[in-house]
Amino acid sequence: MRKKSAFSGKSGESWFMLSFWLIPFVLFTLIPVGISVAVSFTNYNMLQPARFLGIANYLRMFLDDDIFIKSLSNTLLFALVTGPVGYVLSFAAAWFINDFSKGTRGALTFLFYSPSMVGSVYVIWTYLFSNDSYGVINSFLLSANLLREPIYWLTDPSYNFYVVVIVVLWMSMGNGFLAFVAGLKQLNPVYYESASIDGLQNRWQELWYITLPQMTPQLLIGAVLSVSSAFAIGAQNAALTGNPSTDYSTHTLLLHILDHGTQRLEMGYASAVAVVLFTIMLGSWALISRGLRAFSGKERGCTSCDQSV
Amino acid sequence: MHVMRSKRLTRSVFGKALSLFFLLVLGAFTALPFYYSVINAFKPVEELFLFPPRFMVYNPTWSNFTDIIRVQAEALVPLERYVFNTVFTTLAGTVIYVLIASMAAYPLSKRQFKGQKLLKKVIVSAILFRPEVAALPQYILLSKAGLIDGYGSLILPSVSGSFGVFLMMQFISGFPDEVLEAARIDGCSERGVFFRIVFPSVKPAWLTLIIFTVISLWNQTGAQFVYSESLKLLPVMVTQLSAAGIVRSGVTAALSLLLMLPPMIIFLLAQGAIVETMAHSGIKE
Numbered sequence: 001m002r003k004k005s006a007f008s009g010k011s012g013e014s015w016f017m018l019s020f021w022l023i024p025f026v027l028f029t030l031i032p033v034g035i036s037v038a039v040s041f042t043n044y045n046m047l048q049p050a051r052f053l054g055i056a057n058y059l060r061m062f063l064d065d066d067i068f069i070k071s072l073s074n075t076l077l078f079a080l081v082t083g084p085v086g087y088v089l090s091f092a093a094a095w096f097i098n099d100f101s102k103g104t105r106g107a108l109t110f111l112f113y114s115p116s117m118v119g120s121v122y123v124i125w126t127y128l129f130s131n132d133s134y135g136v137i138n139s140f141l142l143s144a145n146l147l148r149e150p151i152y153w154l155t156d157p158s159y160n161f162y163v164v165v166i167v168v169l170w171m172s173m174g175n176g177f178l179a180f181v182a183g184l185k186q187l188n189p190v191y192y193e194s195a196s197i198d199g200l201q202n203r204w205q206e207l208w209y210i211t212l213p214q215m216t217p218q219l220l221i222g223a224v225l226s227v228s229s230a231f232a233i234g235a236q237n238a239a240l241t242g243n244p245s246t247d248y249s250t251h252t253l254l255l256h257i258l259d260h261g262t263q264r265l266e267m268g269y270a271s272a273v274a275v276v277l278f279t280i281m282l283g284s285w286a287l288i289s290r291g292l293r294a295f296s297g298k299e300r301g302c303t304s305c306d307q308s309v
Numbered sequence: 310m311h312v313m314r315s316k317r318l319t320r321s322v323f324g325k326a327l328s329l330f331f332l333l334v335l336g337a338f339t340a341l342p343f344y345y346s347v348i349n350a351f352k353p354v355e356e357l358f359l360f361p362p363r364f365m366v367y368n369p370t371w372s373n374f375t376d377i378i379r380v381q382a383e384a385l386v387p388l389e390r391y392v393f394n395t396v397f398t399t400l401a402g403t404v405i406y407v408l409i410a411s412m413a414a415y416p417l418s419k420r421q422f423k424g425q426k427l428l429k430k431v432i433v434s435a436i437l438f439r440p441e442v443a444a445l446p447q448y449i450l451l452s453k454a455g456l457i458d459g460y461g462s463l464i465l466p467s468v469s470g471s472f473g474v475f476l477m478m479q480f481i482s483g484f485p486d487e488v489l490e491a492a493r494i495d496g497c498s499e500r501g502v503f504f505r506i507v508f509p510s511v512k513p514a515w516l517t518l519i520i521f522t523v524i525s526l527w528n529q530t531g532a533q534f535v536y537s538e539s540l541k542l543l544p545v546m547v548t549q550l551s552a553a554g555i556v557r558s559g560v561t562a563a564l565s566l567l568l569m570l571p572p573m574i575i576f577l578l579a580q581g582a583i584v585e586t587m588a589h590s591g592i593k594e
Contacts, residue, residue, distance in 0.1 A: 111336030
């Protein structure tokens with residue numbers, strides 16, 4: 001009886017406020033995800049009823065699918081390079097922008113975020129890196145006598161990986177960047193005042209001791225977005241280097257999922273690859289969020305950082 | 310506020326000029342696609358198909374825009390219908406999502422209840438699951454609920470995501486607990502605390518969430534959810550137009566540009582309204 005009244009009292013209020021979002025979330029996000037996980041243990045082609053296979057899809061991935069192994073290593077490489085660099089880049093941009101007056105700040109934020117608002121963002125890059133001698137970069141290098149024949153930037157496996165990395169980094173000022181911009185405006189000015197009295201020397205110390213620890217919530221938002229986009233690179237690759245790319249040189253897990261799910265109608269196998277990708281993302285998120293929380297919780301020898309100012 | 314500002318560390322004039330220069334160069338690069346869309350919309354058809362493509366327009370023309378009216382006179386469904394569908398789903402979806410996501414985020418970050426920890430874990434995990442394979446079960450559930458080919462199927466999937474809740478949770482968690490306690494002692498109900506105190510104070514958070522939601526709803530095709538022509542959204546209409554080939558390429562370029570403008574206007578309005586809330590609302594720990 002006591003338990004029940006506790007549930008309908010204070011936590012009842014919490015659940016009431018949650019329910020408006022929770023019900024659609026469970027119905028249209030959580031259950032579909034759960035079904036996909038279940039489908040990963042079956043052979044399902046969307047036409048015939050699913051047949052239970054156990055872990056056969058998972059075994060097939062690691063034992064019998066060279067392209068999966070190739071796309072797994074590509075995905076990890078892409079994520080390792082573009083994730084951290086893009087993250088630091090978008091925080092740095094937001095931090096620098098924050099120093100300017102409102103008008104300049106607004107204009108710069110708009111410029112950086114604009115690729116996220118424009119539909120066909122990759123088109124520009126296909127012109128720049130075009131394979132033939134008319135491509136902007138090739139024609140420049142040829143006329144400067146640095147090249148004798150055009151480089152196949154987008155189809156040559158020794159170049160196209162780097163082209164994709166450049167484009168992904170160029171696009172990294174997205175939603176994480178906006179969250180940083182908003183977070184920097186919510187900082188408590190009291191800390192800065194007392195810190196400058198306490199003798200912080202320069203902006204870098206201020207950033208390290210005061211700004212970053214206060215920004216932990218937004219740093220976590222940026223991290224979730226980085227993980228979810230860095231490991232799910234694929235659209236850029238397909239648009240720039242073709243799908244599939246030469247020798248699968250830029251093939252990723254996401255493209256592998258789409259290939260098996262929508263082209264070959266192997267929903268079971270596609271779901272299994274998706275579950276593997278999900279597991280990798282969860283693992284990296286666990287590491288990153290733990291690291292970020294440890295960073296902000298740690299006392300770093302600065303008395304003015306004491307939370308009870 | 311001004312007194313406080315003057316005590317803060319600032320960059321030297323030289324440092325400031327240098328960083329502005331770098332940011333502008335970087336910004337010019339990121340703005341290229343937008344620039345390219347603008348000039349394309351003003352290119353006459355013969356310039357649109359120049360090879361190699363030009364980053365300039367030699368004979369700018371309005372004809373691509375005036376052609377929109379001519380082309381749409383031949384269409385089965387009037388242009389206004391697509392505009393209404395997109396505006397309505399974007400508006401309804403954004404208002405609903407920002408409200409329910411913020412309401413859900415408050416108890417998750419500021420109250421204690423059973424199952425809270427688990428729910429928080431589920432929320433983050435759901436952001437990381439790629440929707441590509443979950444789209445099929447989602448479609449099946451929507452059709453079982455009889456929502457396919459209706460506005461419900463265009464709005465519901467977008468308001469069921471968990472990223473918005475996570476975003477709001479992170480911002481609300483930085484809100485000082487003392488203020489909440491004081492309001493509760495003064496007899497404010499939990500709903501009152503949320504709507505009167507917390508929600509107005511995290512304005513940068515929901516303005517940011519508005520930008521994200523508007524952009525994703527405005528650009529959604531919804532092609533998998535509706536098949537009646539009268540329910541289709543603007544991006545689908547543009548795709549159908551561009552499928553008509555070279556004859557329609559000028560109109561497509563003009564429409565694509567027009568389609569970009571509303572989210573950009575929302576972006577600029579919302580960015581302009583984000584101010585240093587902590588300082589302005591007088592809340593200090």
